[in-house]
Amino acid sequence: MKYRFTHWENGDITPQRTLTLSADAAVTATYAVMTKRLTFASTPIGVQAVVNGQTITAGQSIDLPEGTQVTIIVPGEVSV
Amino acid sequence: MAILFQETFASGNLNNWQHQTLTGTPVGSMGVVNFPFIGVSANSFRSIASPTTNLTDTRAEIGKDVNASELYVRTYVYIAQGITAMAALDRWYFIELLAPDGSILAVAGIRKTSATAAPRWSIAYRHQQNADGTWTSTNFQGSSDIDPTPRPICVELRKSPNTYELWIDGNLEISRTVTPTVALPNVVHARIGVYKRGGGTAPDTPPGAYTAEVYMDEVVAADSYIGPISGPVLPKLTINSSPELNVPVYIDNNFVGNTPLIAEVSSGTHTVRVEQEVTR
Numbered sequence: 161m162k163y164r165f166t167h168w169e170n171g172d173i174t175p176q177r178t179l180t181l182s183a184d185a186a187v188t189a190t191y192a193v194m195t196k197r198l199t200f201a202s203t204p205i206g207v208q209a210v211v212n213g214q215t216i217t218a219g220q221s222i223d224l225p226e227g228t229q230v231t232i233i234v235p236g237e238v239s240v
Numbered sequence: 241m242a243i244l245f246q247e248t249f250a251s252g253n254l255n256n257w258q259h260q261t262l263t264g265t266p267v268g269s270m271g272v273v274n275f276p277f278i279g280v281s282a283n284s285f286r287s288i289a290s291p292t293t294n295l296t297d298t299r300a301e302i303g304k305d306v307n308a309s310e311l312y313v314r315t316y317v318y319i320a321q322g323i324t325a326m327a328a329l330d331r332w333y334f335i336e337l338l339a340p341d342g343s344i345l346a347v348a349g350i351r352k353t354s355a356t357a358a359p360r361w362s363i364a365y366r367h368q369q370n371a372d373g374t375w376t377s378t379n380f381q382g383s384s385d386i387d388p389t390p391r392p393i394c395v396e397l398r399k400s401p402n403t404y405e406l407w408i409d410g411n412l413e414i415s416r417t418v419t420p421t422v423a424l425p426n427v428v429h430a431r432i433g434v435y436k437r438g439g440g441t442a443p444d445t446p447p448g449a450y451t452a453e454v455y456m457d458e459v460v461a462a463d464s465y466i467g468p469i470s471g472p473v474l475p476k477l478t479i480n481s482s483p484e485l486n487v488p489v490y491i492d493n494n495f496v497g498n499t500p501l502i503a504e505v506s507s508g509t510h511t512v513r514v515e516q517e518v519t520r
Binding site: 161163177178180182185186191 | 274276475480484485499506509510511520
Protein backbone atom coordinates (compact mmCIF):
# COMPACT_ATOMS: atom_id res chain seq x y z
CA MET A 161 0.00 0.00 0.00
CA LYS A 162 1.24 3.48 -0.75
CA TYR A 163 1.23 6.25 1.79
CA ARG A 164 1.72 9.95 1.29
CA PHE A 165 2.97 12.42 3.88
CA THR A 166 0.20 14.78 4.98
CA HIS A 167 1.51 16.87 7.90
CA TRP A 168 3.71 17.21 10.96
CA GLU A 169 2.35 17.39 14.47
CA ASN A 170 2.77 21.19 14.36
CA GLY A 171 0.65 21.47 11.23
CA ASP A 172 3.45 21.91 8.70
CA ILE A 173 2.48 20.25 5.43
CA THR A 174 5.87 19.94 3.75
CA PRO A 175 7.99 16.88 4.48
CA GLN A 176 11.01 19.01 5.32
CA ARG A 177 11.00 21.24 8.37
CA THR A 178 13.49 23.28 10.35
CA LEU A 179 14.01 22.73 14.06
CA THR A 180 16.06 24.72 16.54
CA LEU A 181 17.07 22.44 19.39
CA SER A 182 18.28 23.40 22.82
CA ALA A 183 16.83 20.35 24.56
CA ASP A 184 15.33 17.04 23.60
CA ALA A 185 12.35 17.16 21.27
CA ALA A 186 9.97 14.80 19.52
CA VAL A 187 8.24 15.17 16.17
CA THR A 188 5.69 13.05 14.35
CA ALA A 189 5.05 12.82 10.63
CA THR A 190 1.55 11.75 9.67
CA TYR A 191 0.82 9.76 6.54
CA ALA A 192 -2.37 8.82 4.74
CA VAL A 193 -3.03 5.95 2.41
CA MET A 194 -2.83 7.03 -1.22
CA THR A 195 -6.01 6.11 -3.13
CA LYS A 196 -7.25 5.97 -6.68
CA ARG A 197 -10.87 6.60 -7.60
CA LEU A 198 -12.75 4.04 -9.66
CA THR A 199 -15.94 5.32 -11.28
CA PHE A 200 -18.40 2.79 -12.64
CA ALA A 201 -20.65 3.66 -15.59
CA SER A 202 -23.03 1.48 -17.55
CA THR A 203 -25.21 1.46 -20.60
CA PRO A 204 -28.04 1.25 -19.95
CA ILE A 205 -27.77 3.36 -16.84
CA GLY A 206 -28.46 2.11 -13.33
CA VAL A 207 -26.71 -1.23 -13.49
CA GLN A 208 -25.26 -2.47 -10.22
CA ALA A 209 -21.80 -3.96 -9.94
CA VAL A 210 -19.80 -5.54 -7.14
CA VAL A 211 -16.31 -4.11 -6.71
CA ASN A 212 -14.15 -6.14 -4.33
CA GLY A 213 -17.28 -7.22 -2.50
CA GLN A 214 -18.82 -3.75 -2.36
CA THR A 215 -22.00 -3.09 -4.39
CA ILE A 216 -22.10 0.17 -6.30
CA THR A 217 -24.51 1.54 -8.86
CA ALA A 218 -23.45 2.96 -12.19
CA GLY A 219 -22.53 6.60 -11.75
CA GLN A 220 -21.01 6.01 -8.33
CA SER A 221 -17.31 5.99 -7.47
CA ILE A 222 -15.22 4.07 -5.01
CA ASP A 223 -11.83 5.05 -3.55
CA LEU A 224 -9.32 2.24 -3.24
CA PRO A 225 -5.76 2.18 -1.97
CA GLU A 226 -3.35 2.70 -4.82
CA GLY A 227 -2.08 -0.62 -6.11
CA THR A 228 -5.16 -2.51 -5.05
CA GLN A 229 -6.11 -5.37 -7.37
CA VAL A 230 -9.76 -4.88 -8.28
CA THR A 231 -12.34 -7.51 -9.08
CA ILE A 232 -15.52 -6.15 -10.60
CA ILE A 233 -18.56 -8.29 -11.22
CA VAL A 234 -21.42 -7.07 -13.39
CA PRO A 235 -24.64 -8.97 -14.06
CA GLY A 236 -24.81 -10.99 -17.24
CA GLU A 237 -28.33 -9.78 -17.88
CA VAL A 238 -30.28 -6.79 -16.70
CA SER A 239 -33.93 -5.83 -17.00
CA VAL A 240 -34.70 -2.29 -18.04
CA MET B 241 33.46 -1.23 36.83
CA ALA B 242 30.68 -3.63 37.69
CA ILE B 243 27.25 -2.11 37.24
CA LEU B 244 24.71 -3.37 39.75
CA PHE B 245 21.75 -1.72 38.07
CA GLN B 246 20.93 1.15 35.78
CA GLU B 247 17.79 2.83 34.60
CA THR B 248 16.96 5.31 31.88
CA PHE B 249 13.17 5.07 32.32
CA ALA B 250 12.88 4.33 28.63
CA SER B 251 10.51 1.47 29.39
CA GLY B 252 7.91 3.97 30.50
CA ASN B 253 7.19 2.17 33.75
CA LEU B 254 8.76 1.40 37.11
CA ASN B 255 8.56 -2.37 36.84
CA ASN B 256 12.34 -2.67 37.18
CA TRP B 257 12.20 -1.28 40.70
CA GLN B 258 11.58 -3.52 43.66
CA HIS B 259 10.30 -0.90 46.06
CA GLN B 260 8.16 2.18 45.75
CA THR B 261 7.60 4.43 48.73
CA LEU B 262 4.99 7.14 48.94
CA THR B 263 4.44 8.55 52.39
CA GLY B 264 3.31 11.83 53.84
CA THR B 265 0.17 13.86 54.19
CA PRO B 266 -0.77 14.71 51.56
CA VAL B 267 1.01 11.87 49.86
CA GLY B 268 3.38 12.69 47.03
CA SER B 269 3.44 11.15 43.59
CA MET B 270 5.86 9.67 41.13
CA GLY B 271 5.92 8.12 37.70
CA VAL B 272 7.68 8.02 34.38
CA VAL B 273 6.95 11.09 32.30
CA ASN B 274 8.04 12.56 29.03
CA PHE B 275 10.41 15.11 30.49
CA PRO B 276 13.46 15.00 28.26
CA PHE B 277 16.11 16.80 30.27
CA ILE B 278 18.61 14.03 29.54
CA GLY B 279 16.93 11.25 27.61
CA VAL B 280 13.43 11.04 26.30
CA SER B 281 11.84 10.08 29.60
CA ALA B 282 12.53 10.79 33.23
CA ASN B 283 10.95 9.86 36.49
CA SER B 284 8.96 12.52 38.27
CA PHE B 285 8.94 12.75 42.05
CA ARG B 286 6.64 15.11 43.90
CA SER B 287 6.72 15.44 47.65
CA ILE B 288 4.24 17.75 49.29
CA ALA B 289 4.30 19.09 52.81
CA SER B 290 1.36 18.47 55.06
CA PRO B 291 -1.29 21.20 55.14
CA THR B 292 -1.94 20.59 58.82
CA THR B 293 1.23 19.43 60.55
CA ASN B 294 4.87 20.28 60.63
CA LEU B 295 6.86 18.90 57.76
CA THR B 296 8.70 15.81 58.90
CA ASP B 297 9.08 12.93 56.51
CA THR B 298 7.44 12.94 53.13
CA ARG B 299 8.82 10.52 50.64
CA ALA B 300 8.39 9.73 46.97
CA GLU B 301 11.05 7.16 46.25
CA ILE B 302 11.90 4.06 44.31
CA GLY B 303 14.50 1.53 45.34
CA LYS B 304 16.42 -1.61 44.56
CA ASP B 305 18.09 -4.23 46.69
CA VAL B 306 21.88 -4.50 46.58
CA ASN B 307 24.53 -5.95 48.85
CA ALA B 308 27.69 -3.90 48.75
CA SER B 309 30.33 -2.61 51.11
CA GLU B 310 31.52 -0.31 48.33
CA LEU B 311 28.73 1.36 46.40
CA TYR B 312 28.34 4.33 44.09
CA VAL B 313 24.91 5.57 43.07
CA ARG B 314 24.63 8.23 40.42
CA THR B 315 21.56 10.00 39.13
CA TYR B 316 20.87 13.12 37.16
CA VAL B 317 18.58 15.44 39.06
CA TYR B 318 16.46 18.26 37.70
CA ILE B 319 14.87 20.34 40.44
CA ALA B 320 11.86 21.94 38.80
CA GLN B 321 10.11 23.45 41.77
CA GLY B 322 10.44 24.16 45.44
CA ILE B 323 13.97 25.31 46.20
CA THR B 324 12.99 28.89 46.78
CA ALA B 325 10.32 27.78 49.26
CA MET B 326 12.78 25.90 51.46
CA ALA B 327 13.00 27.05 55.04
CA ALA B 328 15.82 26.84 57.54
CA LEU B 329 16.80 23.29 58.44
CA ASP B 330 14.83 21.80 55.57
CA ARG B 331 16.51 18.91 53.82
CA TRP B 332 15.71 17.20 50.58
CA TYR B 333 17.48 13.92 50.04
CA PHE B 334 17.76 12.46 46.56
CA ILE B 335 19.82 9.32 47.20
CA GLU B 336 19.45 7.03 50.22
CA LEU B 337 21.58 4.03 51.16
CA LEU B 338 20.07 1.71 53.72
CA ALA B 339 21.47 -0.83 56.18
CA PRO B 340 20.08 -4.37 56.64
CA ASP B 341 17.86 -3.20 59.50
CA GLY B 342 16.24 -0.62 57.24
CA SER B 343 17.95 2.34 58.86
CA ILE B 344 19.83 4.93 56.87
CA LEU B 345 23.55 4.55 56.27
CA ALA B 346 23.89 7.66 54.15
CA VAL B 347 21.75 10.18 52.35
CA ALA B 348 22.67 12.86 49.87
CA GLY B 349 20.78 15.95 48.88
CA ILE B 350 20.44 19.61 49.72
CA ARG B 351 20.08 21.37 53.04
CA LYS B 352 19.33 24.89 54.11
CA THR B 353 20.80 26.00 57.40
CA SER B 354 19.17 29.39 57.84
CA ALA B 355 16.32 31.40 56.43
CA THR B 356 18.68 33.58 54.44
CA ALA B 357 21.29 31.04 53.37
CA ALA B 358 21.10 29.34 50.01
CA PRO B 359 20.65 25.59 50.24
CA ARG B 360 23.85 23.60 49.81
CA TRP B 361 24.76 20.08 48.91
CA SER B 362 24.73 17.93 51.99
CA ILE B 363 25.10 14.40 53.22
CA ALA B 364 24.10 12.72 56.43
CA TYR B 365 26.07 9.62 57.30
CA ARG B 366 26.39 6.98 59.97
CA HIS B 367 29.81 6.90 61.56
CA GLN B 368 29.92 5.37 65.04
CA GLN B 369 28.04 2.70 66.91
CA ASN B 370 26.97 3.56 70.43
CA ALA B 371 27.16 1.27 73.45
CA ASP B 372 23.47 0.51 73.16
CA GLY B 373 23.86 -0.65 69.57
CA THR B 374 22.43 2.45 67.99
CA TRP B 375 24.48 4.51 65.59
CA THR B 376 25.44 8.14 65.54
CA SER B 377 25.00 10.06 62.35
CA THR B 378 26.20 13.48 61.31
CA ASN B 379 25.22 16.07 58.74
CA PHE B 380 27.87 17.71 56.64
CA GLN B 381 27.42 20.46 54.09
CA GLY B 382 29.47 21.20 51.04
CA SER B 383 30.66 24.63 50.02
CA SER B 384 28.54 25.18 46.92
CA ASP B 385 25.32 27.15 47.06
CA ILE B 386 22.53 25.69 44.97
CA ASP B 387 21.40 27.92 42.14
CA PRO B 388 17.60 27.52 42.04
CA THR B 389 17.59 27.72 38.23
CA PRO B 390 16.49 24.29 37.04
CA ARG B 391 19.17 22.36 35.18
CA PRO B 392 20.40 18.77 34.94
CA ILE B 393 22.77 18.05 37.82
CA CYS B 394 24.86 14.91 38.08
CA VAL B 395 24.71 13.67 41.69
CA GLU B 396 26.71 10.67 42.86
CA LEU B 397 26.95 9.28 46.39
CA ARG B 398 29.64 6.84 47.46
CA LYS B 399 29.65 4.67 50.56
CA SER B 400 32.73 2.57 51.24
CA PRO B 401 33.74 0.78 54.46
CA ASN B 402 35.11 4.01 55.88
CA THR B 403 34.46 6.82 53.41
CA TYR B 404 31.46 8.77 52.22
CA GLU B 405 31.70 10.98 49.17
CA LEU B 406 29.33 13.24 47.30
CA TRP B 407 30.18 14.12 43.72
CA ILE B 408 28.38 16.95 41.92
CA ASP B 409 28.81 17.23 38.16
CA GLY B 410 32.00 15.22 38.44
CA ASN B 411 33.51 17.33 41.21
CA LEU B 412 34.12 15.98 44.70
CA GLU B 413 31.88 18.19 46.80
CA ILE B 414 32.08 16.30 50.10
CA SER B 415 34.44 13.62 51.39
CA ARG B 416 34.20 12.26 54.93
CA THR B 417 36.37 9.50 56.33
CA VAL B 418 35.12 7.68 59.41
CA THR B 419 36.79 5.33 61.89
CA PRO B 420 34.02 3.22 63.31
CA THR B 421 34.94 0.81 66.08
CA VAL B 422 32.36 -1.56 64.69
CA ALA B 423 32.44 -1.99 60.95
CA LEU B 424 29.71 -0.27 59.02
CA PRO B 425 27.23 -2.72 57.55
CA ASN B 426 26.83 -3.24 53.84
CA VAL B 427 24.36 -1.25 51.83
CA VAL B 428 21.47 -3.59 51.11
CA HIS B 429 19.04 -1.15 49.61
CA ALA B 430 19.48 1.96 47.46
CA ARG B 431 16.77 4.51 46.85
CA ILE B 432 16.39 7.54 44.68
CA GLY B 433 13.63 10.12 44.79
CA VAL B 434 12.67 12.87 47.13
CA TYR B 435 12.85 12.34 50.86
CA LYS B 436 11.80 15.66 52.30
CA ARG B 437 12.67 16.36 55.90
CA GLY B 438 12.21 19.68 57.50
CA GLY B 439 12.16 21.71 60.56
CA GLY B 440 11.17 25.13 59.53
CA THR B 441 8.11 25.30 57.37
CA ALA B 442 4.69 24.17 58.46
CA PRO B 443 1.91 23.95 57.79
CA ASP B 444 1.98 24.04 54.02
CA THR B 445 -0.09 27.13 53.26
CA PRO B 446 -1.78 26.97 50.89
CA PRO B 447 -1.53 23.21 50.44
CA GLY B 448 0.82 22.44 47.62
CA ALA B 449 2.76 25.67 47.91
CA TYR B 450 5.67 23.82 49.41
CA THR B 451 5.96 21.12 46.81
CA ALA B 452 9.25 19.55 45.89
CA GLU B 453 9.12 18.62 42.21
CA VAL B 454 12.17 16.76 41.02
CA TYR B 455 12.96 14.71 37.94
CA MET B 456 15.61 12.05 37.73
CA ASP B 457 17.20 10.11 34.91
CA GLU B 458 20.25 8.02 34.01
CA VAL B 459 20.47 6.17 37.30
CA VAL B 460 23.47 3.88 37.75
CA ALA B 461 24.65 1.88 40.76
CA ALA B 462 28.15 0.40 40.56
CA ASP B 463 31.12 -0.76 42.60
CA SER B 464 33.36 2.11 41.46
CA TYR B 465 33.12 5.73 40.41
CA ILE B 466 30.66 6.34 37.60
CA GLY B 467 30.83 10.06 36.92
CA PRO B 468 28.84 12.21 34.52
CA ILE B 469 27.87 11.00 31.09
CA SER B 470 31.02 11.37 29.03
CA GLY B 471 31.09 14.19 26.55
CA PRO B 472 28.44 16.83 26.16
CA VAL B 473 24.86 15.74 26.64
CA LEU B 474 23.46 16.23 23.19
CA PRO B 475 19.79 16.95 22.62
CA LYS B 476 17.89 13.91 21.43
CA LEU B 477 15.43 14.25 18.61
CA THR B 478 12.72 11.60 18.49
CA ILE B 479 11.05 11.12 15.13
CA ASN B 480 7.92 9.03 14.73
CA SER B 481 5.45 8.48 11.95
CA SER B 482 1.73 7.95 12.24
CA PRO B 483 0.88 5.26 11.37
CA GLU B 484 4.31 3.79 12.07
CA LEU B 485 5.68 3.05 8.59
CA ASN B 486 9.47 2.87 9.05
CA VAL B 487 9.82 6.05 7.07
CA PRO B 488 13.35 7.06 6.00
CA VAL B 489 14.52 10.17 7.83
CA TYR B 490 17.16 12.69 6.80
CA ILE B 491 18.71 15.23 9.13
CA ASP B 492 20.61 18.02 7.42
CA ASN B 493 20.25 15.96 4.22
CA ASN B 494 21.98 12.94 5.75
CA PHE B 495 20.08 9.67 6.05
CA VAL B 496 19.96 8.80 9.76
CA GLY B 497 17.59 5.83 9.83
CA ASN B 498 13.95 4.90 9.70
CA THR B 499 11.20 5.85 12.09
CA PRO B 500 10.79 5.37 14.95
CA LEU B 501 14.22 6.68 15.81
CA ILE B 502 16.05 8.78 18.34
CA ALA B 503 18.92 10.83 16.98
CA GLU B 504 21.44 12.79 18.99
CA VAL B 505 22.03 16.16 17.40
CA SER B 506 23.98 19.22 18.34
CA SER B 507 22.16 22.20 19.77
CA GLY B 508 21.08 24.63 17.10
CA THR B 509 19.10 24.61 13.88
CA HIS B 510 18.63 21.49 11.77
CA THR B 511 16.51 20.41 8.88
CA VAL B 512 14.52 17.24 9.22
CA ARG B 513 13.02 15.57 6.18
CA VAL B 514 10.96 12.44 5.74
CA GLU B 515 10.18 10.64 2.51
CA GLN B 516 7.05 12.08 0.93
CA GLU B 517 5.76 8.71 -0.25
CA VAL B 518 6.40 5.25 1.10
CA THR B 519 5.11 1.83 0.07
CA ARG B 520 4.43 -0.66 2.85
